[in-house]
Amino acid sequence: MFIDTHAHMWWFSFDKDRDQVLAHAEASGVTKIIVPGTDLKTSKLAVELAKKYKGKIFAAVGIHPEESIINKQTDLQDQLTRIKELIDENREYIVAVGEVGTDAYTDELKSVLPLQQDFFRRQIEIAQEYGLPVIVHTRNSLTETLEVIDQMQVEPKGQFHCFSNDEEGLREVLKRGFSVSFAGNITWSKRVRRLVELVPNDKLLLETDSPLMMPRDSRGEPLMDNLRNEPINVTILARLQAELRGQPLKALEIQTSANAIELFRV
Template sequence: MQLIDIGANLTHDSFDRDRAAVLARAQEAGVAQLIVTGASREHSPQALELAQAHPGVLFATAGVHPHHASEYTDECDAEMRALHAHPQVVAVGECGLDYFRDFSPRPSQRTAFERQLQIAVDFSTNGVGKPLFLHQRDAHADFMAMMKNFDGRIGPAVVHCFTGTREELFDYLDNDWHIGITGWLCDERRGAHLRELVKSIPANRLMIETDAPYLLPRTLKPLPKDRRNEPAFLAHIVEELARDRGESLQQAADASTNAARAFFRLPDAVAGSMLTG
């Protein structure tokens, strides 16, 4: 069984003490490749550095999360564009809108999102826009309107860490976008509705992610004492997903891996590479 974690925040300082061990545990758990999330001016270059240190196994995104939208200046845009010139950077983002916390003013969020959508257009390959790694929380109407403004120009898009409603899900599916499912699925307090919704996602548009170190699956036993999520726990998420979808573990794993490899245009996995560096 090979798994691909499409979103892990491996540049987070909670991994500084044991990042190599975290990667080794991920490999032992079947995680063959991993996308390191870049979500700010500070962490996007670090995500690229990690990917370059583990060629063929780790890849990166580069973007500015809506929480950090206030930092999206002309200089920041130039920095993001420079990062996207590297082949290891396989998607634009994490970018989007977050009206739940409003850590950046909403006009700043919309400006930063629009500029990153333009990056995806400008870095097209063979006329297809660069993949988008998207965030949306409590901003669905504005999110959809902004995406519609780029209709026909952007390429593949994944709504990362989907936690929304049935209506939101079908809006995304109607636009042929992909869906990222995390350990939120395992949260009986907030994610119970996802257990039914995941049955409606076509297998070729469903991908899995940990969003580590966040969103530790609550059904994982035993829970780590530090409550830190890590990529090795992706195996637990896919087990829960398979059960909810009425599939075998192998079916769910193969489908999500094939979808991720096609979406991010990844090469075949390189055995053993995560154990070094």
């Protein structure tokens, strides 16, 4: 059994054939999928999917840092209040708060970093209030992300997803007890690929970040024609990570699933 700990199955590109995509994944052993929201609307959709595909899909709810340049602060606050209500009403379908964090990829995002940090902190507090782990997004902003984590009264637990920082950054994340996962970026970034073997067995999780982060072949071409990544591709990423770590695929499959079950209680 493989667990894809990060796939945005509410994405419109799955609207026509979501059943098939899930059946396809399940037939290849990808039997559990965590679906993170990125705002109130998609968090609700994630919960709906968790209800519809009970025991196969599990929801994470939260506001993505990029939302801080799309919404006014008052709207973000309102969404956060309603996300709490969503957890209250659907606690049994929700396994994490995510994806949340900070992002400094563009100048516009950089200009609202204090706002991002504030909402990241508040969402960690919500996670802790409900005894949930956090799914952390960070891009060009590891310092700002760790700053928030280090200021919490109680150390948060969770996952750094689609990790793309460097070796030193990885050490900092592991030092704080977080688990780490990589997505299709290990198929095209040599720098990120080198990090795979540095994650201890009990801290590695699998993910695809579907429909984004499509794995690529050795020529750099996307592996699927339709340019849409799917949870079934977690098997390809697992095989590559087993190779990079010098482990049998089966051992990695068992270990990463046990890790996901332990962290998310799925």
